Amino acid sequence: MRIASTSGAPQTRFQLAQEKLMHVYVVRRDLADFYHLHPDMAADGTWSAPFTVSRPGPYRLVTEFAAIDEQSRLHHLVLGTDFEVPGPYTAELPPAPTADSRIDDYDVAVDGDPVAGQPTMLTLRITRNGSPVTDLDLYLGTVAHLTAFHEGDLQVVHMHPQAPPPGAGPRDSAPMVNADFPAKGLYRIFIQFQTDGQLHTAPITVVAQ
Ligand SMILES: [Cu+2]
Structure with a gap:
């Protein structure tokens, strides 16, 4: 490239x-x-x-x-x-909107009601066995990295929580993420976070009204 x-x-x-x-x-x-x-x-x-x-x-x-x-x-x-x-390809149906996703024993959820063309605060919740996860590693300088794609035109929206201040205590397990979806419709958000040096990727589907 x-x-x-x-x-x-x-x-x-x-x-x-x-x-x-x-x-x-x-x-x-x-x-x-x-x-x-x-x-x-x-x-x-x-x-x-x-x-x-x-x-x-x-x-x-x-x-x-x-x-x-x-x-x-x-x-x-x-x-x-x-x-x-190259190879055989059949498009899979877009996954139904889901508030949460499970990956590697972690449950990942996004709260919030995104509206197209307006900044929206989303809250990210990462839990394990029902308990908030407070030992998230920093990944690319923040506790999570979100990449969203708009169904159809694949417009991309990249989001991440504010970086925690240096020396901050246990990582906040419910960080706020400022989202700005450009158009109405379905978005697939790939949420990435790291624990014990291992990267996890949880996909979630949301709809911007
Ligand atoms: Cu990157």
Whole structure:
């Protein structure tokens, strides 16, 4: 993968955002598969990351980064491209809206009533055996990373809770997330959090009115 600057030359100056120079989200068009990658850049501006797609089908790849131009101005950009993994593919039906999801013994829920075009506060609840989880690791500088895709056009919305202050006590197990969904409709949110060094990804479906 390569990012071209406005002059057409490969862009090689980037600023760290959420601890990485480049964030890549890969989603299957039916929202059934999701990958979050942090590729490395070679000197010539080529980005690469080892990555195995588990199922065939049409995919969208979205990059998010902060590029520094020749006048040292910062440009926060989200760019996407499509690709196809050959093989038999039948689109799965979009999952019904669900308030919660279970992954690796954790129950993950999102509370809130998102309205398209308006900032909405969502509350994220992560519990295990009914008890709030208070030992979340920091992942990319915060306790959770949420990537939402709008059904159909696959518009992406990236959200995360405010970073806790340094030296804060037990991690808040119900962090607030500021969401801003651009359009009405169904969103599949992939919620990522880390415990004991292990990353968990919980998908949840919400509808923005
Ligand atoms: Cu990332």
